[in-house]
Amino acid sequence: MLTNSEIVNAIHEMRTMFPNAGTTLNGDTTFHFLLATILSAQSTDKSVNMVTPALFQQFPTPESLAKAEPSDVEPFIQSLGLYRNKAKYLVNASRKIVTDFNGQVPNTLKELTSLAGVGRKVANVVLAECFNIPAFPVDTHVSRVARRLGMVDANATVLQIEKRLKEAVPRDEWLDAHHAMIFFGRYQCTARNPKCAQCPLLPVCKYGQDNVF
Numbered sequence: 001m002l003t004n005s006e007i008v009n010a011i012h013e014m015r016t017m018f019p020n021a022g023t024t025l026n027g028d029t030t031f032h033f034l035l036a037t038i039l040s041a042q043s044t045d046k047s048v049n050m051v052t053p054a055l056f057q058q059f060p061t062p063e064s065l066a067k068a069e070p071s072d073v074e075p076f077i078q079s080l081g082l083y084r085n086k087a088k089y090l091v092n093a094s095r096k097i098v099t100d101f102n103g104q105v106p107n108t109l110k111e112l113t114s115l116a117g118v119g120r121k122v123a124n125v126v127l128a129e130c131f132n133i134p135a136f137p138v139d140t141h142v143s144r145v146a147r148r149l150g151m152v153d154a155n156a157t158v159l160q161i162e163k164r165l166k167e168a169v170p171r172d173e174w175l176d177a178h179h180a181m182i183f184f185g186r187y188q189c190t191a192r193n194p195k196c197a198q199c200p201l202l203p204v205c206k207y208g209q210d211n212v213f
């Protein structure tokens with residue numbers, strides 16, 4: 001298993017490789033960014049960004065979406081997987097924002113995760129990106145990279161991964177580290193055929209060494 005300093009060094013290497021890593025989801029307001037993040041579950045950011053401009057135009061505020069029915073939302077997002085469920089999430093989350101939070105997207109993990117379609121990862125993304133509250137969202141890329149590199153046990157849960165990374169990485173670097181790990185997972189340590197032979201982290205990566213040699 002990597003030590004704290006080895007984890008930090010590995011993430012710095014990823015940041016060097018991907019200095020422009022950042023969010024690739026579009027949203028012109030906190031509310032719209034929340035919607036985009038809910039829609040991104042099991043869909044690529046690119047596919048979400050293709051459908052959101054028309055959706056945002058039709059539903060500019062929580063109040064406007066709260067008045068809609070899921071069937072009104074489905075046509076805007078039907079190119080995305082699970083679109084029927086996602087349409088329900090968007091409407092129900094908007095209704096709760098209006099009734100329980102005075103029309104404002106809340107800014108605590110507990111309140112955010114009380115909204116339909118918002119799990120811990122979505123909530124952490126919104127806290128960090130919209131409210132500048134330090135958080136370390138763990139998605140599929142972060143999980144894969146952390147497990148392969150031995151930052152955590154191969155069977156570590158998402159919660160254990162988040163805890164370990166927060167312990168090792170300085171708090172003011174959490175969001176940048178999250179972005180760097182996502183880009184590294186998306187373009188280098190890919191789910192299928194990771195580019196281990198050309199990876200600068202091969203010397204510290206047992207998974208990669210087993211893959212290459």
Ligand code: SF4
Pocket residue numbers: 148149188189190194195196197199200201202205207208209211
């Ligand atoms: S060596 Fe391979 S498995 Fe290890 S971090 Fe690099 S790409 Fe991923």
